[in-house]
Amino acid sequence: MGFLIPLLIVLAIDFYTFQGLKTLISSSVQHVNYIYLSYWVISILLPALFIYGMMEMRRNHQMPAAWVTLGNIWFILLMTKLVFILVLFGEDIYRFFEAIYFKVSSYFSDEITVESPSMASRRKFVSQGALLLASIPFMSLTYGMIRGRYQYKIHKQTIYYKDLPEEFDGFRICQISDIHSGSFDDRDGVLKGLDMIKSLNADLIVFTGDLVNTFASEFDPWVADFKTLKAPYGQFSILGNHDYGEYTQWETEEAKQQNFEAVKAHHAKIDFKLLLDESVKIEKNGQSLRLLGVENWGVGFGKRGNLEKALHQVNASDFKILLSHDPTHWENEVKMHPQHIHLTLSGHTHGMQMGIEIPGFKWSPIQYRYPKWAGQYEEAGRNLYINRGFGVLGFRGRVGIWPEITEITLKKGELSL
Numbered sequence: 001m002g003f004l005i006p007l008l009i010v011l012a013i014d015f016y017t018f019q020g021l022k023t024l025i026s027s028s029v030q031h032v033n034y035i036y037l038s039y040w041v042i043s044i045l046l047p048a049l050f051i052y053g054m055m056e057m058r059r060n061h062q063m064p065a066a067w068v069t070l071g072n073i074w075f076i077l078l079m080t081k082l083v084f085i086l087v088l089f090g091e092d093i094y095r096f097f098e099a100i101y102f103k104v105s106s107y108f109s110d111e112i113t114v115e116s117p118s119m120a121s122r123r124k125f126v127s128q129g130a131l132l133l134a135s136i137p138f139m140s141l142t143y144g145m146i147r148g149r150y151q152y153k154i155h156k157q158t159i160y161y162k163d164l165p166e167e168f169d170g171f172r173i174c175q176i177s178d179i180h181s182g183s184f185d186d187r188d189g190v191l192k193g194l195d196m197i198k199s200l201n202a203d204l205i206v207f208t209g210d211l212v213n214t215f216a217s218e219f220d221p222w223v224a225d226f227k228t229l230k231a232p233y234g235q236f237s238i239l240g241n242h243d244y245g246e247y248t249q250w251e252t253e254e255a256k257q258q259n260f261e262a263v264k265a266h267h268a269k270i271d272f273k274l275l276l277d278e279s280v281k282i283e284k285n286g287q288s289l290r291l292l293g294v295e296n297w298g299v300g301f302g303k304r305g306n307l308e309k310a311l312h313q314v315n316a317s318d319f320k321i322l323l324s325h326d327p328t329h330w331e332n333e334v335k336m337h338p339q340h341i342h343l344t345l346s347g348h349t350h351g352m353q354m355g356i357e358i359p360g361f362k363w364s365p366i367q368y369r370y371p372k373w374a375g376q377y378e379e380a381g382r383n384l385y386i387n388r389g390f391g392v393l394g395f396r397g398r399v400g401i402w403p404e405i406t407e408i409t410l411k412k413g414e415l416s417l
Contacts, residue, residue, distance in 0.1 A: 010047060017081040019088070030090075072396050075395055160413040162350070166287065168410055173202060173410070177345075179390050180390075181219040187225075203233050205230075206323055209237075211239075211263060214247050227269065258296035276341060324346055349374065354398050
């Protein structure tokens, strides 16, 4: 029953698109009926196969790679159809009011109004324009699936603090987030990203959650590769909402717990210290700062993290950096906490893996769910940085919002805005 309403919506989109398709293809075209049949076979088969793949994932704890690809092709076609029908819908609204106008006009006139050839030509022209516009998301999403997902970008951010310990002036932190190893399918692409991390030679490496999509086994092939990430002051990590195994059906609670323990064990295997509502002291030449890490805390995604526990034995005067996967934690607890937490590093949003980022302007549909969704934010003298994610989830691609590796440089001085 849960699939019924979405399927009816998809069917309505397919039907509306089909009407525009018939306008574009003359009935005199050879084998036109085969073209129409192919349209409906593809439109029905792709979502059916995707649903089957989802059922297989629930049963066998993995989705066949071919089914993942088919699901992504369906998504691309669906987004293309949406753009196509939005243009047609605008034309239909115009035609609706035009028809009312002619109806009213004919009521006061003896003339019978009939559709002119120019009207039919106009509808075909609109369908052609809709097809042209729809080709933009089609090509963009196809590129994003084939190339964009491994098009890593290094974002460099310098943040100033008056109370930063002098020894940490110029201290560089590399942040990665949302690895989602279950979505990896190109080792060379992943290694390219890891090489870019290593090229930064950062003082500290942090990972802010979502090592896997759901299953610990997803990371097994990548342990040796991620184990090569090293930094002089260590590597630290936290859990994200996907690391708890919540997005599948487990035969027993014990099986779910075993998977969770295996996910946590992966952090130790790659020499990352997993912070579970705790803090560590990072020391440099007799001075120190506190690195805190909490379990996942997010509005709508489980409020497991215990910030008070992480702050235990942390002094009010300590310079503090918090790793917290979901940025809603910062919004709801961290930024107004009595303890001044200078910098929070988060991920989770992925920037929805699609949007526009140009100098002076950025937009993504995710901003209507998360007003703070990518980059640096500052309120009440406290900073939040949201990483756009190293991997992908759902749609196996990225368009405009490229996978991110972050380099944050701490500087002593006036707070930057």
